[in-house]
Amino acid sequence: MFQSRTHTCNELRIEHVGQQVTLVGWMENVREVGGNLAFVILRDFYGTTQVVVETEDMMKLVKSINKESTIRVEGIVRERDSKNPKLSTGDIEVLPSKIEVLGRCRYHELPFPINRSREADEAARLKYRYLDLRNPAVKGNIVLRCQVVAALRQAMTDHGFLEITTPILTASSPEGARDYLVPARNHPGKFYALPQAPQQFKQLLMASGFDRYFQIAPCFRDEDARADRSPGEFYQLDMEMAFATQEDVFAVLEDVLPPIFAKYGKYHTASSAPFTRIPFAQAMDTYGSDKPDLRIDLTAVDATALLADCGFGPFEGSVVKAVPVTNFTATRKQIDKLCADVEVQSGGKVYWFRLDEKGELVGGISKFLQDRKEAVTAALGLKPNTFVGLTAGKKLAAQKTAGVLIKMLPALAPEHMDKERYAFCWITDFPMYEIGEESGELEFCHNPFSMPIGELEILEKAHRGEVDPLTIMAYQYDLVCNGVELSSGAVRNHDPEIMIRAFELVRLGEEDVKAKFPAMYNAFCYGAPPHAGIAPGVDRMVMLLAGEDSIREIIPFPMNKNAQDLMMDAPSTVSQKQLDELHIALVEPEA
Template identity: 80%
Template sequence: MANAKTYYRTHSCGELRMEHVGQTVTLAGFLENFREVGANLGFLVLRDFYGTTQVVAETEEMVKTIKALNKESTIQVTGVVRERDSKNPKLPTGDIEVVPQKIEVLGRCRHNELPFPINRSREADESARLKYRYLDLRNPEVKNNIVLRCNVVSALRQAMTAHGFMEITTPILTASSPEGARDYLVPSRKHPGKFYALPQAPQQFKQLLMASGFDKYFQIAPCFRDEDARGDRSPGEFYQLDMEMAFADQEDVFAVLEDVLPPIFAKYGKYDSASSAPFKRIPYLEAMETYGSDKPDLRIDLTAQDATEALGACGFGPFEGNTVKAVKVTGFSATRKQIDKLCADVEVQAGGKVYWFRYDEKGEIVGGIAKFVQPIKDAVVAALGLEKGTFVGLTAGKKLSAQKTAGVLIKMLAPLCPDHFHKETYEFCWIVDFPMYEIGEESGELEFCHNPFSMPNGGLDILKKAAAGEVDPLSITAFQYDLVCNGVELSSGAVRNHDPEIMIEAFQLVRLGEDDVKAKFPAMYNAFTYGAPPHAGIAPGVDRMVMLLSGEDSIREVIPFPMNKNAQDLMMGAPSFVDPKQLDELNIVCTKKEDETAE
């Protein structure tokens, strides 16, 4: 607040300094606390958006007036600024205090007890915090995350505009389309039996903008997906920095984000350093082989290496006929109890077991599965390049399972090995060359692996060879890429498949013909038949970005009014039952209600 005088206040509660001593001021804010020292002396802490100011009541009447108010009432205080006898160097306003001449109640708190102490709201049960979110947000620590979010969004907008992108908003009510998650459906009153869908992402619209002749598009886009919550994913809705570029390839997209993001992360982040361009590029298969994850945290210098040849025939049952991965760590001096807990925690998260041994300072194999390794010690030491004093964690199973378990082991080892975890920085990388297709876990048939609108590496020719049986479809990679920061996937993107002929060929491999493509994506297919420019894009998640910058573990901490893990808004009572008349207007009949199916 820049000294803006209003009817309610001349200054904010974070503004007064020594130069204001002697001035008569008016403040307004929340009554955070009142400490009564005697009948005619008490200390009031007044808080607003900008900070706190100490107000000293020095008359019996003023003390009585304040005592009659509950905490968190909003009040207006008019008084004289003076220098404090006992200064508080921890507060910006700690050199001064205000002696009130008049206190007026602007909004009375009618509750003697609050659901939780405002300044300790983060210690409260999450359900209480979400139900009384308007009180939770009064906590400066909680509020600061929302301020950070505002600043980051503003910086993103400025940066994208400076790079020549136009901000264009796309529809919220649209058609349902198969994009990987469940749609939120909106019934149409005017068209009985038909439904709109809230967009899972503006994917088709931004590609249509490219076909319309716009060159660079972006928006801070709301997206809606009916999916379960995770620590880094909010159920219901989320926001992303959606962007698309015409006449662009993968490197053009990379160049924009490598220029836009590092300064924002360095300025607003909990850590003041971030990767500079170019970010490391890691092919998907290499990422899985080396880091056990397609979301590697490059702050951790531990990697996984293949140990199948060295240990597959050592006689240990779980290794026989399986892929074996090894993660070696120097300087890891954990106790047996700590190692057992580590192994158990990895198994809970990854579903695969961890085995281990040490190559100790004496050059002996000890602990864990040492009896199986000792007979082939020299070969194992040579194959894995072991130094004395090394801990070796091992995973086994089908290749992907062994890789993923090794990846979880790496991430769980990191906090226990500070010499291998350079925490206070932001490390970006691109994961590239994703497989175009995969075998579906449920269907057992060929399906798109990442994004059906992506351009295959090799174009039409490689798809025709796959259709003719000359190329394994699982070997086809696509111009698809993920942006990862500190082990968190910020975004997925791709060079788009803008050629209808290539699009049809790509869909035919997953048993969808030209008619299916036209039916599922009519606007985009038809637009491309009129000649569309090559284009590429990406959409980093704003919520995840701010979560990383703030250092929070839960995405709900950086969303103003988040839902809980069950996709419920406890504050507003959503979702809720509606009046039967509304259902009649929409031609909808509910066959089940939540209370009828509750366990």
């Protein structure tokens, strides 16, 4: 064995009865039965073992030890009179001849019960994360994360990818989220930036002649937290392939991910190759989202021509989307709550009506539809006892509200969701450009280094005014699983001429591109291969596999929603000496 123990706390079985053993771990609990009899639960990383105290001296010693102290127990294994079939060590117990305190817990009261730490306030859990992680259920998520990362590494290596680490201190990127900046002590007034992603480095590796690259890459973005996004840092399975197409990238992940999800996931069924491919425009129109949950069999139907002139005010001049739901038995109170919840999340209202068991239109806005009952029934393919949720507004708003409605409906109509599986899909053909909300001008929609579909020819047509730039699609794709976006990827724009023409549409010329991306532009001028890649989020993958709703549950030491590490008290102030060395002066914000 190793260290000072002969066995772990999950190792002893009936065949060990009579053996002299040494166990170490945390004293989880003490249950006094009376007199000099007590049962001590000893816990280590691997499990628990019951220790039975039967003498006055041992009882006195155990009473002097606070729970969660670390101890060593030497003793004889014996068969339990009252076995516990729920425990792997439930057939035995240890009668101690010696108990030694290795690390004393100096607090009689803990911030929370260890085995019920997940019920505690989140701030307390984050401040005392080292105690929270002693909970086997919490620790299990971190073990799962380790297993998944190891499996990803092995799978990528088996596919011929080389794991190459890229720099953590790099240059600030003018695109994407806010950078975390690091002052350069030897270069006053200049800053490094922590990488938002290894995007440029991995493309430079392709230009350097490496064929297949990957890494479990740390990424740093100064952005707000949400349930599926941790503030500060996150990890992704970053990969890039030379001389590759979109389909080459798809083929790798369709081979790598399903076995890992099936083996380690809460659900043991995952989509097999090929994953469903859905163009972005179709996804928005059919599912109201570019992150559809394909476990749900509900879709949105365009009902504008059918209902816009029905006399119901919100439909006039609007795009109308309808979501029919068969065998719907929810009450009016449940429907009202559903509509309210959708509005809170989407900002758009939901209207509704029903085709009852007698084939009559009832409830909601049904009074506006009586004169076109047959047309509505036929157009929407309605059967008796069908609920129809309706959204209206500008096209995108109507679509997004319908998308939120679709994802909430299974709570009232569970038969429309095959919950216990992992359903993957690719969202493809994203727009290359969009009108910026703040600028009101043409901007890149996602990654500016993506190859436009149509390449140089389509860009030249846009420059000549023959094509609306907003209609240009890109070889960009998202990987979605169960309604969660795992990753964005693209076929890269590796041709400097195409790159310049793409940037000129957003008012940036060749000199701007050279100044903002000097290394990549120059490398491509020396002959770069066509290349493509993607970077699925490790944190989000493990969150799905563990069946958790919050990404903080699968990160060893997460920050809170305000990007604070309550355990380490970060961010924190630093000394004036440190600031002087870095040539930094603090300016207090105005009141």
